[in-house]
Amino acid sequence: MPFTWFPGHMLAARTKAAEAMRMTDLVIEVLDARVPLSSCNPTVESLRRAGQKPALKLLIKADLADPEQTRPWLKRYAAEGGVQGLAVNAKKASDVERILPACRALRPDRGTAAKPLRMMILGIPNVGKSTLMNALLKRSLARVGDEPAITKVQMLHKLGPDMVLIDTPGLSWPAMEQETAMKLAATHSIGRAAYDEEEVALTLGRILLRRYPGLLAARFGVFSRPCDEHGLLAFIAASRHLMKAGAPDLARAATTLLNDFRSGALGRITLETVDD
Numbered sequence: 001m002p003f004t005w006f007p008g009h010m011l012a013a014r015t016k017a018a019e020a021m022r023m024t025d026l027v028i029e030v031l032d033a034r035v036p037l038s039s040c041n042p043t044v045e046s047l048r049r050a051g052q053k054p055a056l057k058l059l060i061k062a063d064l065a066d067p068e069q070t071r072p073w074l075k076r077y078a079a080e081g082g083v084q085g086l087a088v089n090a091k092k093a094s095d096v097e098r099i100l101p102a103c104r105a106l107r108p109d110r111g112t113a114a115k116p117l118r119m120m121i122l123g124i125p126n127v128g129k130s131t132l133m134n135a136l137l138k139r140s141l142a143r144v145g146d147e148p149a150i151t152k153v154q155m156l157h158k159l160g161p162d163m164v165l166i167d168t169p170g171l172s173w174p175a176m177e178q179e180t181a182m183k184l185a186a187t188h189s190i191g192r193a194a195y196d197e198e199e200v201a202l203t204l205g206r207i208l209l210r211r212y213p214g215l216l217a218a219r220f221g222v223f224s225r226p227c228d229e230h231g232l233l234a235f236i237a238a239s240r241h242l243m244k245a246g247a248p249d250l251a252r253a254a255t256t257l258l259n260d261f262r263s264g265a266l267g268r269i270t271l272e273t274v275d276d
Helices: 010-020 042-050 067-078 100-104 129-137 178-186 196-211 213-220 228-237 248-264
Strands: 026-032 055-062 081-087 117-123 156-158 163-167
Touching: 010 117, 026 042, 042 117, 055 100, 055 129, 067 081, 081 100, 100 117, 100 163, 100 178, 129 163, 129 196, 129 228, 178 196, 178 248, 196 213, 196 248, 213 228, 228 248
Parallel strands: 026 055, 026 117, 055 081, 117 163
Antiparallel strands: 156 163
């Protein structure tokens, strides 16, 4: 069933983000390394390009993504003018320490007390932006949680006398393609009330069967015969003894698959390649 998720506060946040971008020197776009394409907000990208703003594209949660797929994404960003990509784990200090030098390299003409580097950090809901903000600021200012759309107001922070960082609420967009929405639901960047977990798990299962059958087998057991995404949920239910009224409990199997993917228990997985 088609679904959309665009909470009311995001419309106002998008307007404020467009206004703030006019006064920004650099855009830091936080993307989910598991879905680099789907987590790229087309509204943000069009605003950035229209304003000719350089961008640092951060592939966050890189520790959960397939490194063999992350490298081509970084290479693609490097080929774009005024864009640099970094793969980071926001909970790893050495990764976070690479971010501000990369920002300075993109705008060497800014970054003094007279001309501070004005940076704007943007990302979709629940992508991990608040965790990253706290790591950059080295103090807990941004709320962190496991539900999308926690941050609802724009905030300005000083990173010393020569750098300013504008934090924005997570921004989604209307009229999202259903395949994109399903992937973002799988990564938990869309509120739970907006989707059916079983439908999302079927989409995820179809991709995993095509690209990571070995990881599925390692986690849930070897399939006795080829199966599709529906068969996968039934197989997970059987392997985990998830039953309801004597039949496989597909709803609980769907939750199991989604939780194992989100936590990294399945392994390091990327759902989108550069070729996609």
